[in-house]
Amino acid sequence: MHYYEVFLLRSSAPCLTYHADGVLYAGSVVSVPLKNSLKEAVIVAEVQKPDFKTAEISTVTDKRYSAKQMEMAKFISEYYFSSFSEAISLFIPYRRGAPCGYPKRRGCADGGQPQGIAPTLTTIQQNAYTQLLQKEKALLFGVTGAGKTEIFIALMAKMLEEGKTSIFLMPEISLTPQMEKRLKVYFGDAVAMWHSRITRKKKEQILEAIEDGRVRIVAGARSALFTPLPDLGLIIVDEEHDDSYKAQTRPRYHARDVAVLMGQKLGAKVVLASATPSMTSYAKYDVVKLEKPFIETKKQYRFIAGDSISQPILNALERNFSSGHQSLLFLPTRGNFKYLYCERCGKTHLCPFCSVGMALHRKYRHLKCHYCNYTEPIQDTCQHCGHTPLKSERMGTQEAIEVITSAIAGIKVEQFDRDSITTSKKLKDALKRFESGASHLILGTQMLSKGHDYANITLSVIMGLDHILGLADYRARERAMSLLLQIAGRSGRAKEAEVLVQTNDPDFFRTYLHDYEVFIKDELAFLEMAQYPPFVSLARILIAHKDEAKAGKITLDTVTKLKVFEEIEIVGHGKAPVERIADKFRFQILLKAKNRVPLLKALHSVDCREIEIDMDPVEFS
DNA sequence: AGCACGCCGACT
DNA sequence: GTCGGCGTGCTC
Numbered sequence: 001m002h003y004y005e006v007f008l009l010r011s012s013a014p015c016l017t018y019h020a021d022g023v024l025y026a027g028s029v030v031s032v033p034l035k036n037s038l039k040e041a042v043i044v045a046e047v048q049k050p051d052f053k054t055a056e057i058s059t060v061t062d063k064r065y066s067a068k069q070m071e072m073a074k075f076i077s078e079y080y081f082s083s084f085s086e087a088i089s090l091f092i093p094y095r096r097g098a099p100c101g102y103p104k105r106r107g108c109a110d111g112g113q114p115q116g117i118a119p120t121l122t123t124i125q126q127n128a129y130t131q132l133l134q135k136e137k138a139l140l141f142g143v144t145g146a147g148k149t150e151i152f153i154a155l156m157a158k159m160l161e162e163g164k165t166s167i168f169l170m171p172e173i174s175l176t177p178q179m180e181k182r183l184k185v186y187f188g189d190a191v192a193m194w195h196s197r198i199t200r201k202k203k204e205q206i207l208e209a210i211e212d213g214r215v216r217i218v219a220g221a222r223s224a225l226f227t228p229l230p231d232l233g234l235i236i237v238d239e240e241h242d243d244s245y246k247a248q249t250r251p252r253y254h255a256r257d258v259a260v261l262m263g264q265k266l267g268a269k270v271v272l273a274s275a276t277p278s279m280t281s282y283a284k285y286d287v288v289k290l291e292k293p294f295i296e297t298k299k300q301y302r303f304i305a306g307d308s309i310s311q312p313i314l315n316a317l318e319r320n321f322s323s324g325h326q327s328l329l330f331l332p333t334r335g336n337f338k339y340l341y342c343e344r345c346g347k348t349h350l351c352p353f354c355s356v357g358m359a360l361h362r363k364y365r366h367l368k369c370h371y372c373n374y375t376e377p378i379q380d381t382c383q384h385c386g387h388t389p390l391k392s393e394r395m396g397t398q399e400a401i402e403v404i405t406s407a408i409a410g411i412k413v414e415q416f417d418r419d420s421i422t423t424s425k426k427l428k429d430a431l432k433r434f435e436s437g438a439s440h441l442i443l444g445t446q447m448l449s450k451g452h453d454y455a456n457i458t459l460s461v462i463m464g465l466d467h468i469l470g471l472a473d474y475r476a477r478e479r480a481m482s483l484l485l486q487i488a489g490r491s492g493r494a495k496e497a498e499v500l501v502q503t504n505d506p507d508f509f510r511t512y513l514h515d516y517e518v519f520i521k522d523e524l525a526f527l528e529m530a531q532y533p534p535f536v537s538l539a540r541i542l543i544a545h546k547d548e549a550k551a552g553k554i555t556l557d558t559v560t561k562l563k564v565f566e567e568i569e570i571v572g573h574g575k576a577p578v579e580r581i582a583d584k585f586r587f588q589i590l591l592k593a594k595n596r597v598p599l600l601k602a603l604h605s606v607d608c609r610e611i612e613i614d615m616d617p618v619e620f621s
Numbered sequence: 622a623g624c625a626c627g628c629c630g631a632c633t
Numbered sequence: 634g635t636c637g638g639c640g641t642g643c644t645c
Contacts, residue, residue, distance in 0.1 A: 006633085011634045016633040034632060035636060054633055085634095546628095 003049050004057070006032060006041035007085040014083075016041075017050050020057040027070050029063035029093055042088055044070075063093040066228075068265050075261065081603065081613035082251035090251065091226045095211060118157060118186070119150040124291050129154050131288045137263055137270035139240070139282060141517070142290025144275045144489030149179075151290070152236050153186050155271065156217055160190065164233025164268075168219035169255060171242035172450055173197055174427055176220055187217055194220035194227055197424070222247065222255040225262065232268040235259045239450070240272035240281055241482055243618045252614050256281070275489055275516070276482035279475075279527060280534040282520050298496045299488060301513055303506035308395045309403045313461055316500055318408050320459040321440050325495075328454060329400065329443040330487050331463040334417050335359040335368065336399035337392035342382035349379055349390060355579040360392055361419070362399075372582040394467070401443055416444025449486040457491035463502045465509070472577060473620050474532045481512055481519055533616065537596040539603060540617040541589040542576065543610065548585040554610050555587040561606050562591065567598035578621045588620075 004024055005015050018032050018041075028043045033055050042065055065073075069091045077087035121129055129151050132138055142148050156166045170179060173195045183191045192206045192215045209215040210229060218227045222245060225235070237245070237256050245255040256272060263270035272281050304312050313329075320327045339357035340349040348357040351369035358367035358376070366375040381388045395403075397417050405413060414430050421427045421444075431452065433439045442454065462484060469480040484501065491497045501509060512519035528535045541558060545551035559573050569592045576586035593599035596615075603613055 008632095008634075013632070013634070018633060032633080034634085037635080039634075050633080052633065 001049070003047050003054060005044050005047050006030065006057075007044055007083070007088065008032075008034065009040045009042060009085060010089045011039070011085050012083050013085065015044065017047060017052075017054050018057045019049075019054045020060075022060075024057070024060060025064070027065035027067065027093075029061045029065070030057045031059045031061065032057050042070075042093075044084070062096045064095070065091060065093045069093070069228075072258070072262060072265055076251050076253055076258065078604075079600065080251045080253050080615050081608055087251050090223075090253075092207065092228050094228045094230075095207070119153055121150055121154060122147065125151050125154075128288050128290045132269075132271055133158070135269070135286055135288070137260060138272070138286045138288050139277055140271055140273040140288050140290060141277050141282070142273070142275060143292055143516075144486070146275075146290045146292060148238070148273050148290060149182060152238070152271070152273070153183070155234055155236070155269075157186070159233040160187075160216055162233060164216075164231045165229040166217045166234040166236065167224055167227070167229065167232065167259075168217065168236045169224060169238060169245075169259065170219070170221060171239050171244040173221050174421070174424070174447065175239075175450060175452070177424065177428060178431075178452060179219060183217070183219055189214060191215070191217040191219055194218050194224040196221065196223055225255055225259060232262075232266050234269045234271070235263050237270070237272045239274055241274045241276050241278040242450070246616075246618045248619065250612070252612075252617075254616055254618075257616070276485050277516075277520065279478060279520060279524055283524055283534045299491075300496070300498045301488075301501060301510070302498060303501050303503060303510065305504050306502055307463075307466070307504075309400055309463075310502075313463075313500065313502070314404070314407050316459060316461065316498070317404060317411070317441065320498075321408055321411050325458040326434070326437070326454070326456045327441045327459040327461065328448065328457050328487070328491055329404075329441060329461040329463070330445070330448050331395065331397060331400060331443075332445055332468060333359075333394055333396040333464060334370065334398070334419055334445060335361040335396040336363075336402070337396055338394035339392070340367070340379065340390040341393055342385060342387050343391055344387035345382060345385040347382065347384045349383060353583040354581045356581075359396065362402075371578065394464075397444055400463075404441065404443070411441055412439040414439040414442045414444075416442050416447050418445070418447070421447065446483070448490065449483055452490065454490050456495065458495050458497045459500065460488055460491040460497065461500045461502070462487050465501065465503050466505065469503075469505065469508070474527070474530070475618070477508070477526075478523060481509065481516070484509055485513075485516060531592065536592050536594055537599050537615075538617060539591045539599055540614045540620065541591070541603075542612040542614060543587040543589075544581070544584040544612070545610075546584055551585045551587050555589060558606055558611060559589060562589070562602055565598065565602035565605075568593040568602050576621070 001019050003017055003019050005017055007015055024043050026043055026045060030041055030043060031038045032041050038058055073088040077084045125147050140148060159166045176193050176195060180193050206215060218224050218229060237259050240256050247253050260270050317327055337360040340360060351358050351374055353374055354369055354371045356371050358369055361368050367378055368375045380390055397415060401413050401415055414434050434442050465480050465484060469476055488499045543551050543554045555573055559570060562570060571590040571592050573589040576588040579586060
């Protein structure tokens, strides 16, 4: 009889021991009885007969995690503080006895041949391509519209030629349809799109196609990184600066960093790419610059003060509309207004379960909490002092649309935010209407900054940057600056364009508008002086509990335990910026260390059942 | 005192 | 994850 330690998949349960007649291998996926039902589990090791009674492994499936997948999952569980189960469950196992990590049919499968016409690279693109081929990993730094995608296609085509597969990551599901179209032209059925919204059945079909070598390129959001591609030769992380690559649930991994780890483990090339690279990647990796194309489209930046849809903004929109052109308007707030507040006592109308203001959505006739989605009827009386009426603050997308459509007759506006773009069909339809010219203004939140091309925009209005600049976050400047350039980059691809920036700090933005690299250098100097990443390693501990006193006690106990470690610095601890979410009181501890090893060591010493550890955090609310 | 509900720990 | 034990708090 053989005894095996297993981890249940998709579970936070600890390691359990079962027995089996035959010999089994680490990585094998089996099904085991637990309580009254059967669960999938993965074998981790053979062990001696334990002193408790064990149950028998019911079935051995044809699925198997490779040794490398197991090693990467171990790293992820230890570095990002999750259970091994949660980490291995990110990965999709190999199947049907194909030797782990090797394809059943090596090299050129019939489906894997390029189908379209290879993009012809310009001299500048060719130069970057050649440099990238020579490096194991690199950061491709090129302005929007410089032609990074053609380089990616050329690299993936090269991999196909060499019998290798590729993974292409994008930060958001919403970007996949547009990229799919471009990749299909060249790679046809050899490319498959993968993300959390692909149906189970479709995923099964793709996995089969990967196994028999028809699919050689997987493109998609974070989860695409974990598909079982054999002979992986290349991982591309497009828009690598985007914080969506950082998972906000356990395991709280950063897909960009895991991509680099995976590249190292599997001997695959890693290309990170962005027009506004992260400080970390710029400091850490070789930079391949994609110089601006010769036919540079012109952008005129104009700065105006204020904080709502002002007359100059209406004038600019009206002028652009009546001359038959399309415009874009960005503001980082949803709904009509972000807050209701009382003029008499100065208090904000709060969600009863979270310590955040309720946003006003007049269209749905309710107030909505954007943290827990609790809704209630619109209030007009202060919940603290009974004063009436309440004032609304910080205009949102919905309100902006109402103001604009009533001021400019005939203008058709496309709302582009999480409230209106809820399905991929709505996304496609909105983009189609705008592309066809049926609508004249695309107005939305951060969603606008991500990757979509709007060829005919000649006016971009960017509002609310000051709110981002004012965030209590060491990356506030980076966020504001990259957001501005990303949004501006969406316009004027074909024509000359004006960018109207509403801010009370124009000098900050003006300095860096035409050269993000100058910004990176200044910002890195600041980060080094202030001792923030990439110059130190950062971790955040989040404590959430229904009982405020208990949450506070856990926080203090944890701080006490961490104080004995001399190599780490407790930057601060106390209530989280958002004190309460979904009826739980939230506390946090922020930790810093010159390097990650002592930080990990200290954190592994604390009881992590009641706390959530976030390594390399990007969210501080 | 009896019962319902929700939290927490064990499960092999 | 899912199940059951147990403690808290409400009602009869």
